[in-house]
Amino acid sequence: MIEKLLSIIPRNSKGSNAVRLRSHHLGSYAFNDGDVRKQIIDDHNFDGDLLNIFTNGCKHPVHKWHHYLPIYDKYFREFRDTPFRFLEIGVSQGGSIDMWREYFGDQAIIYGIDINENCASLNGQSGQIRIGSQSDESFLLKVVEEMGGLDVVLDDGSHKMKDITATLEILFPLLNERGVYMIEDLHTSYLRKFGGGYWGKRNFFNYLRNVFDDVHSWYHYAPIKHPKVSDYCSSIHIYDSICVFERGKVVQPKHSVIQNST
Numbered sequence: 529m530i531e532k533l534l535s536i537i538p539r540n541s542k543g544s545n546a547v548r549l550r551s552h553h554l555g556s557y558a559f560n561d562g563d564v565r566k567q568i569i570d571d572h573n574f575d576g577d578l579l580n581i582f583t584n585g586c587k588h589p590v591h592k593w594h595h596y597l598p599i600y601d602k603y604f605r606e607f608r609d610t611p612f613r614f615l616e617i618g619v620s621q622g623g624s625i626d627m628w629r630e631y632f633g634d635q636a637i638i639y640g641i642d643i644n645e646n647c648a649s650l651n652g653q654s655g656q657i658r659i660g661s662q663s664d665e666s667f668l669l670k671v672v673e674e675m676g677g678l679d680v681v682l683d684d685g686s687h688k689m690k691d692i693t694a695t696l697e698i699l700f701p702l703l704n705e706r707g708v709y710m711i712e713d714l715h716t717s718y719l720r721k722f723g724g725g726y727w728g729k730r731n732f733f734n735y736l737r738n739v740f741d742d743v744h745s746w747y748h749y750a751p752i753k754h755p756k757v758s759d760y761c762s763s764i765h766i767y768d769s770i771c772v773f774e775r776g777k778v779v780q781p782k783h784s785v786i787q788n789s790t
């Protein structure tokens with residue numbers, strides 16, 4: 529019976545039978561020998577503008593994991609062609625800021641921050657670039673003030689555990705209602721040089737577990753640990769190496785029994 533049911537479910541992935549090549553060396557996951565576009569369409573069932581922009585290439589180089597594209601599109605598409613405020617942490621060579629400009633359109637207010645002063649030369653091309661550290665609260669507040677608020681944050685910065693959580697706690701309370709906060713490259717949670725490690729105390733997913741507990745604080749008496757996130761967070765979504773926090777009203781849960789027997 530179960531085989532029969534499984535056979536009628538359309539599948540576009542190799543599922544759990546896929547051979548897992550496991551490695552701490554991220555270079556071993558580089559896709560060097562084929563058609564990037566086809567790989568993304570076939571393996572991730574994703575097509576559209578963002579795929580075209582990424583695979584056609586922008587003025588500056590952009591380096592992205594292929595499976596991020598559908599996730600970006602899922603959470604970011606509602607902001608396209610609107611005058612919203614987008615902050616990317618980590619500019620590097622500027623390719624992602626180019627990509628976001630093409631994807632979001634001219635109305636978007638796009639800022640990028642980076643600790644590397646060389647990135648200042650990219651200022652004013654596809655977005656505004658400011659130099660400073662993602663864990664420097666006064667710098668971040670200044671940038672957000674200049675932006676006039678914040679609707680979407682993408683953290684692609686240092687990827688260090690302490691920076692990821694520090695930035696989240698500074699910026700999440702500043703997000704607009706219905707804002708989106710996305711952190712990428714969270715595989716660093718398992719890498720010691722980023723302050724992570726499978727058993728590491730600072731592994732981001734341990735932090736996240738505490739946020740989950742806060743979100744469910746209606747149902748237990750333990751202290752709230754991360755109110756700067758959980759007081760404003762309506763949902764959390766986890767993907768391979770990406771975590772998305774959605775900003776929304778936190779309300780006391782209620783339940784009802786309703787019947788209409790007429």
Ligand SMILES: C[S@@+](CC[C@H](N)C(=O)[O-])C[C@H]1O[C@@H](n2cnc3c(N)ncnc32)[C@H](O)[C@@H]1O
Nearest residue numbers: 590618619620624642643644661662684685686
């Ligand atoms: C992965 S790269 C960004 C790539 C870029 N978003 C892209 O997709 O093309 C990470 C960047 O974060 C910057 N960075 C490292 N530590 C930082 C910090 N504490 N604050 C801000 N930026 C930092 C690095 O200088 C580097 O340019």
